[in-house]
Amino acid sequence: MKGLFAGSGSDALNNPTVCKRVLELVGKACSEITLLYLGTATYDSTSAKVRQTSWFNDQGVRITEIKCATNQPTKEEMESKTSEADIVLVSGGNTLFAVDRWKNIGLGALLETSMNQGSVLCGGSAGAICW
Secondary structure, three states: OEEEEEOOHHHHOOOHHHHHHHHHHHOOOHHHOEEEEEOHHHOOOHHHHHHHHHHHHHOOOEEEEOOOOOOOOOHHHHHHHHHHOOEEEEOOOOHHHHHHHHHHHOHHHHHHHHHHOOOEEEEEOHHHHOO
16 A cells, blocks of 8 residues: 555645655656545535645646545446546545445445555545545
C-alpha cells in the first residue's frame, strides 16, 4: 500500500509540499496521472473538492470523481473510475458515513482492488482513517 495521510485533508491536500509528495509516490508525469476524488465524507461538497484538488488540477493531473453520498453511481462507473485511478483522494468529514456508504454500494471492494493494483491513497482526517 502506498499512501500519504494527514490530520487535516483540507489543509494538507492544499499544501504544495504535501501534494508534490503524493505525485512522487505515483512516479508518472502529471499529464499521465488520474486522481479519483471521493467526497463522500463531506456529502459530496463541491467546495471541499475544489480546495483539495485545485493544486493537482493546476499541475495537469486529470481529476475524476464518484459522487455517492446521495447518488447511486452505476457499477460500471465505479469500476471504470477506480481501475483508472493513479491516486485516490478521500475528503475529511464523516468517516463512518463514508465507509458504510461505500460498503453498501459495492465501492469498498473496488477501492481495495485499486489499492492492491498500486493506486496511491491519500487524504486527511476521515480521508486517512478510512483506509
